[in-house]
Amino acid sequence: MRKIKLNVKVVAAFIVGAALAGSIATAAITPTTGTLKACADNRTQALFLSTTGTCASSRTLVEIGGNGMNTKAISSLVTPSVVSISVTASSGSGTGSGSIYKSNSTSSYIITNNHVVNTSGAAATIKVELSNGDQYTAKIVGQDPGYDIAVLQIQMGNLPAVTLGDSSKVSVGDPVLAIGSPLGLASTVTSGIISALNRPVSTGTGDAQSYVNAIQTDAAINPGNSGGALIDSQGRIIGVNSAIATLSSGSASGSIGLGFSIPINEAKRVIDEIIATGKSTRPVLGVYFDPTYTAGGAKISRLSANEGAEKAGIPVGAIIRSIDGFKIVDTDTAIVRIRSYAPGAVVTIVADLPTGGSKTYKVTLGSAPSI
Helix, strand or coil: CCCCCCCCCCEEEECCCCEECCCCCCCCCCCCCCEEEEEEECCCCCEEECCCCCCCCCEEEEEEECCCCCHHHHHHHHHHHEEEEEEEECCEEEEEEEEEEEECCCCEEEEECHHHHCCCCCCEEEEEECCCCCEEEEEEEEEECCCCEEEEEECCCCCCCCEECCHHHCCCCCEEEEEECHHHCCCEEEEEEEEEEEEEEEECCHHHCEEEEEEEECCCCCCCCCCCEEECCCCEEEEEEEEEEECCCCCCCCCCCCEEEEEHHHHHHHHHHHHHHCCCEEEECCEEECCCCCCCCEEEEEECCCCHHHHHCCCCCCEEEEECCEECCCHHHHHHHHHCCCCCCEEEEEEECCCCCEEEEEEECEEEECC
């Protein structure tokens, strides 16, 4: 596991290395309500989603969700949808986690982190292990380093796909479960709460650098949890676990209660594009930021021709202070905030002008292929 350590500061670590660009998060206030209905097998106690609200005579209807979290029931329901991933290449080997995203009669799509399967171009053998121990060779359908998302496919169908939640409707304090394979220990479940929202996290370097508008949780996430599921009180995936924070003191690199997850709404667009085309896109503001500027905000050093910022009239030298009301404290925060949108979205940007004063701009984001 790669680690970045700085004196005194706390940095986010990929479950193989990272860096944290921090600002106080703003929480959504819409509560999660309602229940999820499932059928418990009377013999094995295994749980199966009930789309009709009814069960066969050999199963008992149970309700999950409401005002609390039935940890035991949700663990039983969701664990079969979470897999272990092992990667073997000439450059080394590693393990991670993933979730079954879609499954038909012959094959299934698995979602995970890009850094789990990224071997820097080296040929690799990727194995997916189901919760029952069965293993299948996987192929990479597509990767997006900028969002730290990858999609795999295995030739095994009729698998239990994880139910998708809505990460825009979660709140700080909501109970969550983290499910994955830390240190290769398959089907490990830990519990906690959502600690913060809209946490700007930048991880990796170079072409493998990602920018995530993360959900922060205190549910224990450890090396090997990468790509696993963050689950809400109704058994739905609301995030893809991606990074942890480590202290700079040289202590062990396990969980200290600061884990970060890619919101499923942000990940879903990328995943669906990869499944449809093998590639994905990212939104483009059309600016280059000044990396030497540290006085607060994000300073524009130059513009891309015919992109949104230029069309909106934002000048070179302007300092972005907020995007759709979210305070921009530095360049990473600006990039993370822009990356949280889809191409074509219209955003409101407030910027300090190089000639003095400030101005509000409406900018339509462009589109570019993800690296």
